[in-house]
């Protein structure tokens with residue numbers, strides 16, 4: 202049997218991924234004044250050691266106001282570079298490729314952490330969380346419209362502030378490169394600032410940055426161009442979109458936008474959904490395995506871009522089938538890596554990859570291989586084919 206597609210290397214620009222398994226960006230809510238901590242090193246370290254080809258650092262904010270919670274990471278100052286370099290270096294030391302997502306929460310900034318309820322943060326809550334710049338942590342957006350009637354009203358960015366925002370994104374890209382990341386992703390999904398600009402519901406501006414579809418696309422496109430200008434041409438640039446948001450932005454808009462963003466030097470569209478009116482997206486119907494995969498398929502088939510599928514991709518056979526059927530080029534996994542940081546090893550065993558244990562570092566590989574060869578009737582705790590003992594459907 203040949204090597205499964207999931208474990209075949211892929212080259213994007215000059216960066217070679219050893220396999221097509223990507224750890225999706227996942228906020229840890231554990232930063233201190235934007236600086237990543239030992240927690241972040243441990244977190245990405247185990248995914249990299251677990252065998253993923255590409256490991257993303259969470260949505261890292263390009264400016265202070267863009268932080269979603271008191272625990273968001275940031276890259277708005279050069280003093281952050283060395284702290285992120287530690288993470289990138291460790292990922293690379295595990296023969297994986299370090300990636301980072303850049304973001305700005307816009308009107309969805311300044312909230313309690315999800316497990317604290319996720320509501321808009323109060324000044325009292327902020328002080329408790331160690332925030333000492335409450336007055337500067339302002340909600341900004343394309344227009345002074347809240348996410349819903351009960352949500353806080355942001356302040357509309359002025360034309361001049363928009364120019365500054367573009368600069369913030371491109372400076373953060375420069376810092377990400379200096380920190381040693383090889384892949385960068387622009388977060389334009391999930392109802393955050395760039396998605397707010399794309400959205401006919403959130404962006405009611407009457408200047409060059411709002412109104413018609415092309416004007417709503419203008420800021421994300423200018424940011425993509427500015428980021429590319431500060432990001433080496435040999436390194437891939439991804440963008441995450443809510444391909445369907447159930448609030449006036451859908452797959453056709455996403456295809457049109459993807460074609461334009463390709464001209465700015467984007468290589469991969471990371472195909473997510475929702476966030477403008479709550480998540481996950483409603484039009485996908487009841488959410489099940491691979492519910493966003495059709496979006497990745499559409500982008501891949503209707504543009505010249507590579508696509509990354511994400512969302513309830515849980516099983517090795519499911520991931521392999523998505524690649525084999527040409528629905529996506531890369532498989533991003535979030536929560537299942539929380540469940541099993543050695544997901545790539547598990548997948549290698551289930552898909553029959555030769556020397557599967559070598560997906561992990563020698564300190565694991567040696568012992569697991571030895572156990573496998575010496576104790577024949579012991580199977581790993583994760584091992585059973587497919588899900589539901591075989592009746593799993595994609």
Ligand SMILES: Cc1cc2nc3c(=O)[nH]c(=O)nc-3n(C[C@H](O)[C@H](O)[C@H](O)COP(=O)(O)O)c2cc1C
Nearest residue numbers: 225226227228259260511512513514534535536537
């Ligand atoms: C703890 C956690 C944090 C997340 N943080 C981010 C993030 O920083 N940026 C982002 O674009 N998506 C984020 N997501 C969404 C995931 O990247 C992913 O799209 C989503 O969880 C669906 O994939 P899954 O079913 O494999 O978990 C987060 C998800 C989780 C569970």
